[in-house]
Each structure stands twice: as C-alpha cells, then as structure tokens.
Amino acid sequence: xxxxxxxxxxxxxxxxxxxxxxxxxxxxxxxxxxxxxxxxxxxxxxxxxxxxxxxxxxx
Numbered sequence: 001x002x003x004x005x006x007x008x009x010x011x012x013x014x015x016x017x018x019x020x021x022x023x024x025x026x027x028x029x030x031x032x033x034x035x036x037x038x039x040x041x042x043x044x045x046x047x048x049x050x051x052x053x054x055x056x057x058x059x
Contacts, residue, residue: 004047009040034059 007019007029018030031038036059044053 006045006047007042008045009042 005019005021005027007017009017018032019027021027027044029042029044039057039059042055042057044055046052
C-alpha cells in the first residue's frame with residue numbers, strides 16, 4: 001500500500017505548506033511564498049506506518 005504522507009514543521013502544519021504526491025511514490029513539498037523565516041527542520045510523516053523523515057531546509 002502506498003504511503004500517505006504529510007509535511008510539518010515542528011508540531012504544526014501551516015496553510016502556506018502544500019504537500020502532494022502525483023504517483024504516491026515521489027512526495028513533493030511546496031512553501032508559497034517562502035521567506036528566510038522558513039529555514040528549519042521539516043518532517044515528512046507517513047501516516048500509515050508512523051515513519052518520520054526529517055529534512056533540513058535552508059533559505
């Protein structure tokens with residue numbers, strides 16, 4: 001079964017963050033508009049398994 005993922009920063013999900021997966025294999029994350037304050041650690045969370053992959057974003 002394909003993972004269902006969400007992206008979050010810390011414990012919150014913000015409306016400026018868009019996550020999408022056209023084929024349920026590649027998962028994309030978009031922040032619009034982006035600012036210097038958006039730098040930080042974001043987590044890709046697989047809602048089915050609970051697996052979390054942290055990713056650092058530097059703007």
